Amino acid sequence: MRLNARVLAGVAVLAIxxxxxxxxxxxxxxxxxxxGAVLLSGAWAAVLLWLRTAEFWEGD
Amino acid sequence: xxxxxxxxxxxxxxxxxxxxAVGLMLxxxxxxxxxxxxxxxxxxxxxxxxxDVGPLVTxxxxxxxxxxGWAIFGNAGLGYTYGWSGSWLIGAMNLMGLSLxxxxxxxxxRYAALGARTVPEVAKLRFDSRLVQGLAGLAMIILLIVYSVxxxxxxxxxxxxxTGTDWLASLLIxxxxxxxxxxxxxxxxxxxxxxxxxxxxxxxxxAFGIAxxxxxxGPAKVAEAISAANFVKPGGTETSVSIGGYTAPIAPSYAGYxxxxxxxxxxxxLLMATGFPQNIARFLGTRKVTKKEYGVIMLVVxxxxxxxxxxxxxxxxARAVWGADLMQSGPIYGDAxxxxxxxxxxxxxxxxxxxxxxxxxxxSTLAGMVMIMATNVSRDLVQNWSPKVSPRVxxxxxxxxxxxxxxxxxxxxxxxxxxxxxxxxxxxxVAQAGIFFFVIGVSMYWRRATKxxxxxxxxxxxxxxxxxxNVYGKLLPPxxxxxxxxxxxxxxxxxxxxxxSLVTKPVPEERLSRLFPKKV
Numbered sequence: 001m002r003l004n005a006r007v008l009a010g011v012a013v014l015a016i017x018x019x020x021x022x023x024x025x026x027x028x029x030x031x032x033x034x035x036g037a038v039l040l041s042g043a044w045a046a047v048l049l050w051l052r053t054a055e056f057w058e059g060d
Numbered sequence: 061x062x063x064x065x066x067x068x069x070x071x072x073x074x075x076x077x078x079x080x081a082v083g084l085m086l087x088x089x090x091x092x093x094x095x096x097x098x099x100x101x102x103x104x105x106x107x108x109x110x111x112d113v114g115p116l117v118t119x120x121x122x123x124x125x126x127x128x129g130w131a132i133f134g135n136a137g138l139g140y141t142y143g144w145s146g147s148w149l150i151g152a153m154n155l156m157g158l159s160l161x162x163x164x165x166x167x168x169x170r171y172a173a174l175g176a177r178t179v180p181e182v183a184k185l186r187f188d189s190r191l192v193q194g195l196a197g198l199a200m201i202i203l204l205i206v207y208s209v210x211x212x213x214x215x216x217x218x219x220x221x222x223t224g225t226d227w228l229a230s231l232l233i234x235x236x237x238x239x240x241x242x243x244x245x246x247x248x249x250x251x252x253x254x255x256x257x258x259x260x261x262x263x264x265x266x267a268f269g270i271a272x273x274x275x276x277x278g279p280a281k282v283a284e285a286i287s288a289a290n291f292v293k294p295g296g297t298e299t300s301v302s303i304g305g306y307t308a309p310i311a312p313s314y315a316g317y318x319x320x321x322x323x324x325x326x327x328x329x330l331l332m333a334t335g336f337p338q339n340i341a342r343f344l345g346t347r348k349v350t351k352k353e354y355g356v357i358m359l360v361v362x363x364x365x366x367x368x369x370x371x372x373x374x375x376x377x378a379r380a381v382w383g384a385d386l387m388q389s390g391p392i393y394g395d396a397x398x399x400x401x402x403x404x405x406x407x408x409x410x411x412x413x414x415x416x417x418x419x420x421x422x423x424s425t426l427a428g429m430v431m432i433m434a435t436n437v438s439r440d441l442v443q444n445w446s447p448k449v450s451p452r453v454x455x456x457x458x459x460x461x462x463x464x465x466x467x468x469x470x471x472x473x474x475x476x477x478x479x480x481x482x483x484x485x486x487x488x489x490v491a492q493a494g495i496f497f498f499v500i501g502v503s504m505y506w507r508r509a510t511k512x513x514x515x516x517x518x519x520x521x522x523x524x525x526x527x528x529x530n531v532y533g534k535l536l537p538p539x540x541x542x543x544x545x546x547x548x549x550x551x552x553x554x555x556x557x558x559x560x561s562l563v564t565k566p567v568p569e570e571r572l573s574r575l576f577p578k579k580v
Binding site for chain 1: 144147152153154155156159160162163166167170279282283287305306319322323326330351354355358361362365366369372373
């Protein structure tokens with residue numbers, strides 16, 4: 001597994017997205033936290049897609 | 061408190077409309093199965109198709125097995141019953157888990173190319189161990205039967221609420237149709253039926269979710285009502301516990317009890333999409349895709365993963381309009397919210413369309429799970445221990461086994477339906493997440509994983525599953541706390557898997573070389 005700076009940055013964004021979900025719920029709450037979780041999950045999925053296709057693609 | 065909008069009751073028109081809509085959806089699904097029956101010549105065809113399933117069908121089918129009766133029906137019950145704190149089991153961040161499954165699961169194709177036809181066979185190839193295959197198959201059967209119960213409760217509840225008739229007959233008809241199209245169509249038929257069903261409930265779930273918020277007076281009014289509401293127990297007794305926050309100290313056995321429980325629910329959603337065998341099996345028949353097509357799978361997954369939150373919003377809308385009235389009438393209680401909102405918004409047509417979506421979600425997950433359980437027995441247990449069993453006998457046996465695996469959870473649901481659907485299903489989900497995320501998902505990428513690591517993880521996960529707060533955990537504090545139990549199971553599985561693998565003999569390099577080919 002190649003752990004270059006771009007990969008580490010991607011993993012850091014994933015961690016931030018995950019941690020931000022309960023932080024949003026605890027601080028802001030309501031609909032903002034509810035739909036905010038969707039947006040953060042979307043960002044997470046986008047980063048995962050980028051990591052997979054740009055850094056770890058399996059062209060078998 | 062009751063608002064000015066009365067709680068709908070079933071009418072002859074709604075019964076006819078629901079019957080027609082559900083019947084149509086199931087007939088089309090069965091028709092797809094019949095079409096693929098003609099192309100299904102062997103056990104391999106039946107189990108994984110021709111390895112030619114494209115990205116759109118894979119994406120939709122994956123979301124169909126992922127989003128079950130829990131998502132399209134039970135989530136409204138969670139929102140209605142537990143307010144904002146219910147959002148953790150609604151799956152506020154379920155896309156994180158399913159996108160991880162898309163990333164990890166694609167490697168299943170490598171194992172399919174080497175002959176794997178079931179998820180436990182992936183484990184057999186990976187660890188060069190028939191024991192791991194058999195144990196994984198057995199654990200899957202036990203956990204999937206529990207999870208199947210939830211699908212029947214969703215279907216039975218919808219039928220009862222919208223037609224006013226007894227639910228057993230509808231369950232039996234659905235069970236027969238479900239069994240029929242899996243038996244004749246196998247993987248390809250199931251995969252395409254799943255894709256159809258995934259498309260149906262995405263469109264309907266989004267439409268009703270958005271409509272319900274405005275039907276209830278708008279987002280601000282709904283939020284205001286939830287903030288002012290207290291938890292009401294099934295039966296109608298109001299407590300002083302507010303459901304206006306993202307935790308609600310209702311009972312330690314509730315996932316949203318505190319932030320420890322919330323953390324456990326988040327970890328569960330992160331791991332269980334990959335841990336669900338019916339999910340990761342979707343990649344066994346997927347063809348090679350380009351990067352752009354891979355993006356299509358992810359896009360479909362992202363769009364449909366919003367659907368559970370839309371259904372959760374229907375529960376919040378119902379709570380804002382009808383107060384806690386639904387908590388007074390069992391056995392469905394708050395789980396009735398989504399169906400009743402669909403009837404209130406769209407009358408008989410609304411009930412029909414929404415019921416079709418619930419049946420689509422429940423039947424699709426059920427079909428995926430029944431298929432897994434049937435092949436677990438025919439391939440992972442019978443053929444595993446008696447390799448001379450012919451493919452023809454395996455195919456026949458798999459088809460016949462569909463019947464008991466449809467009937468066992470059906471009987472359980474009829475005799476002992478769980479009070480809060482999604483809460484019940486989360487028990488099985490935690491065990492599947494803890495065990496199979498590592499034994500299957502991680503093992504495809506971590507060369508050092510060993511068969512003893514896998515065996516110890518399965519044994520540990522199944523043993524700790526018995527300490528669920530509603531089983532033996534209530535007698536053994538601190539396992540009466542859902543968060544403690546769930547984290548002990550999932551993180552414990554991780555520790556056991558890694559530790560035992562590192563201290564036991566690795567799989568010989570010559571066996572691993574074809575599974576982990578060196579990049580040129």
